[in-house]
Amino acid sequence: MFENLSERLLRTVKNLRGQGRLTEDNIKDALREVRMALLEADVALPVVREFINRVRERAIGEEVLLSLTPGQVLIKIVHEELIGVMGEANAELNLRVQPPAVVLMAGLQGSGKTTSVAKLARWLKERQRKKVMVVSCDVYRPAAIEQLRKLAGEVGAEFFPSTSDQAPETIARQALDYARLHAMEVLIVDTAGRLHIDEEMMAEIQRVHTVLDPIETLFVVDSMTGQDAAVTAQAFDKNLPLTGVVLTKTDGDARGGAALSIRQITGKPIKFLGVGEKTAALEPFYPERVASRILGKGDVLSLVEEMEQKVDKEKALKLAQKVQKGRGFDLEDFREQMEQMLKMGGIASLLDKMPGFNAAPAALKDQAADKEVKRLVAIINSMTPQERRFPDIIKGSRKRRIATGSGNQIQDVNRLLKQFDQAQKMMKKMKGGGFMKMLRGLQGRLPMGSLPPIKP
Template identity: 65%
Template sequence: MFESLTQRLSGTIERLRGRGRLSEENIRESLREVRIALLEADVALPVVQALIERIKVRAVGQEVLKSLTPGQALIKIVRDEMTAVMGAQASDLNLNVPAPAVILMAGLQGAGKTTTVAKLAKHLKDKRKKKVMVVSADVYRPAAIEQLKTLAQQVDVLFFPSTAEQKPEAIVRAAIDDARKSFVDVLIVDTAGRLAIDEAMMVEIKALHAAVNPIETLFVVDSMTGQDAAVTAKAFSEALPLTGVVLTKTDGDARGGAALSVRYVTGRPIKFIGVSEKPDGLDVFHPERIASRILDMGDVLSLVEQVEQQVDKDKAAKLAEKVAKGKKFDLNDMRDQLEQMQNMGGISGLMDKLPGMGQIPDAVKAQVTGREVPRMVAIINSMTKKERRNPALLNGSRRARIARGSGMTPADVNKLMKQFQQMEKMMGKLGRGGIKGMMRGMKGMMGGAGGFRM
């Protein structure tokens, strides 16, 4: 997400960063580039105009011109104003009502509403420790009911059955009664989508909203529709008392115009963004972190949270204990590390949150396809248990056999072994307390990763 916008802005920012002094002419030129970058990212025109005006008012004053580091000061203003346009801070769900708290999901067909219902259910179950039930009131698409049933089983939440013959209001009322009897904390209601906004759809969803009186009404919108996402969200916000927006498919959206437009156009906060197709691919929307990512400053806080949630702490503790005792790091340990990296979205998923990625050439980034880690794991899996424990056994003939077994080339196996040796050296230095040496080793290892065959 935001790749094209980040690339356009990173050049402007880099030119400003080292400047000891900025003139009004410098600022005007920089803001012109920012404006063009925002328009190319499909940010709604009123949002671009308001954002540029707010930055200009702050930038052409004393705040930047008399700052000791004016370039940095201007970058901070751009980040602050982007954050403000997107909502200043994360907006939480309001579940402080007698159970069950009802969440109504609305949106157009194809926006990813049903999968978002399941992702939100998983989020509430895992992160908020809530007992969750889901129900489908989409009586026009019978497959939607079956789809939600399957997804509910995958994320291990309760599912309330419904049929295409029932009325949406009757389905949801029955689900609320059942949720009360089952001591459910949150009931999430999936509603019917349409291919476009139409009067009949609005009348139906208004009636459903009035019947169930949900505490949260979330509009689910496809971020890849750009400015249209903001327009559609505005139409729904005028018909329904929306409490928030969920942006889906952000992993496929290189522009990011919807994220910057929706809050300003609708006045409703973006509460979640869909970041992958996985059941846990739903993140809380943090405007300040997103602004930092757009400006190529990375999102280290989200990266730390991701590591905290997804790294197997038992395996990490065992590896740390093993290294501390001076035992050899082997290929089984490397495979564990690679699998944990894959759980966090692989190399490409981690790169997205690292600072300075906008300045890496496209040719280098294009080499990171998401297949690197699975290929490396496949090579290790083609080894015998003895070879994984004793990498020194891997002579030329063994490496040729491993390459054939994993569908790779001997050069790929050699590349993996070189990376293993770098990791082994780094772990050895960590065990001896040489943190500076470990950091140098890590830098070398990351440099070597780019050459793995895709």
């Protein structure tokens, strides 16, 4: 997300290097570029106008302090104004109510509501230790109820059954009674979507809202619709008392216009980002962290939190003890680390939070794709246990066999071994720390040793 906007903004700031003061003249071109970058990112025009005016007012005449360059001053101002546009802080879910706390999910068809219900259920169970139940009031879309049933089983949430011949408000009432009777802490309700906003749809969801009286009414919207996402959210808010927004499919959105438009146009905070298809791919929305990612500063805090939540601590401890005792770091360990990355939503998702990754060459980003990591895992899987433990024995004939067995070329095996050698050297320097210590030891640098090498 934000790749295009990040590249444009960082290129604009570079042009200000060497200036002693930000003036009307030298900032004019820079602001024009910032304006174009925001418009190309599909940010709503009123939002762009107000943003540029605020940056101009603050930037012109600001002295360059100490060793700061004008570019750094402008970055600071843009960063602070981006935070202002998206909201000053994370807007947490309000669950402070007599249980069950009801969360109603609304949105257009295809926005990702049902998947977001499951993602939110998993997040509440894992992060807040809540007893969660989900129910589908979507009696129109074929297999919608069955889809939610399967997802509920996957994330370990209670599922309240419903059928397509029931009225949505009847389902809602029965689910609420069941949740109260069985001491559920949170009830998440999926509703029907339409291809467009219509009176019938709004009347139905208003009836469901009246029955449930939810503490949270979240609008689920596809980020790839750009500024239209904000317009649609505004239309929903006129008919429903929305409390926040869940922005989905952000992993496929290189522009980010929706994230920068919604808060200012609707006045409603973005509460969560959907960052992938897996049920674990949901992140709380922190305006300051997102602003840092837009400006290429990364989001190390979210990255460390994600690691703490999702890294298998028992395996990490065993690896740390193994390295500490000097028994070495082998290809079994290397494979385990790559598989852990995939479990955490993919290496590209992790690297997106690393400082400077937005400005990395396109070839490097391509090599960070999950399919490349899976290919490397396949190569290791084609090795014998002895070869994984003692990589030095992998020579000519063994390389040919491994390449053939994994459907790759010998040069691919050579690249893997070279990459493993780099990771092994890094682990020797980080004795006793394992995966987490290696990450912290990078101190903001790109983890080149954990990336697949760029093909010539």
